[in-house]
Amino acid sequence: MTRIAALYIHPVKSLHRIDVAALDLEPWGPRGDRRWLVVSPEGKFMTQRQYPAMARIITALEGENLHLSGGTAAPLMLVPPGPDAPLALVSVWKDRDIEARDAGDAAAEWVSTFLETPCRLVYMAAPERARPAEFGSVSFADGFPLLVTNTASLTDLNERLDQPVPMERFRPNIVVESETPWAEDTWRILKIGSVELELVKPCSRCIVTTIDQETGTIPVAREPLRTMTGFRHQPGGVMFGQNAIIRRGGAIRLGDRIDCLA
Numbered sequence: 001m002t003r004i005a006a007l008y009i010h011p012v013k014s015l016h017r018i019d020v021a022a023l024d025l026e027p028w029g030p031r032g033d034r035r036w037l038v039v040s041p042e043g044k045f046m047t048q049r050q051y052p053a054m055a056r057i058i059t060a061l062e063g064e065n066l067h068l069s070g071g072t073a074a075p076l077m078l079v080p081p082g083p084d085a086p087l088a089l090v091s092v093w094k095d096r097d098i099e100a101r102d103a104g105d106a107a108a109e110w111v112s113t114f115l116e117t118p119c120r121l122v123y124m125a126a127p128e129r130a131r132p133a134e135f136g137s138v139s140f141a142d143g144f145p146l147l148v149t150n151t152a153s154l155t156d157l158n159e160r161l162d163q164p165v166p167m168e169r170f171r172p173n174i175v176v177e178s179e180t181p182w183a184e185d186t187w188r189i190l191k192i193g194s195v196e197l198e199l200v201k202p203c204s205r206c207i208v209t210t211i212d213q214e215t216g217t218i219p220v221a222r223e224p225l226r227t228m229t230g231f232r233h234q235p236g237g238v239m240f241g242q243n244a245i246i247r248r249g250g251a252i253r254l255g256d257r258i259d260c261l262a
Helices: 052-056 105-115 151-158 225-229
Strands: 002-009 022-026 036-039 058-062 065-069 076-078 087-092 095-102 120-123 146-150 174-177 189-192 195-204 237-248 250-253 257-260
Touching (some): 146 195
Parallel strands (some): 146 174
Antiparallel strands (some): 002 257
């Protein structure tokens, strides 16, 4: 038996996380997760891979409204743009022409000033149809609705590092408390109350794992990627965590029991 050790959402892709006590899982991902996106003036998604300072933009949600804070600028509150807002066609990896709504000039100026580069902020108003996938639909996440990680795997990794890293470096949604490192490689179906998740693909890790999520800096060059390359390299990349899809949605909470059905 395992349990939920931590839950996170990231309201704006690649900005600061929010620790939460519960998640409401919808077909395209947790409610409030990665529905907002920072894009270049051409509509291409922007992440910490190119702009590590994105980690320092603090996000908060009040209902559906988004609050941004950080740096010397006054905090900004944004209401999700409605159907009258300008349509924006944006891209995330190979997915192009994803329909979103532009959040307006004030939001663009705030984020552009913080990141010191021109950009816009957009909102996915209709996740059920904006970005179709083989399994249904997905928000602005890299490719799957959920990322699941294992506390024992992080412990094993940290025992190999000179400077341990926190789980937040891997930006998961669901952290599973387990006594067996890398057990997630064998999990396929997880049941949490009435919720059912299918783990479908190991998550290939990138330079974001080297970025301190509190400061937006890289404390130790190439770590933990360099160490993981020595023992977690698989076809497709260096793996930590499992991408998951939501077979049966609903609410989950910290401490909930998790049963592995397959």
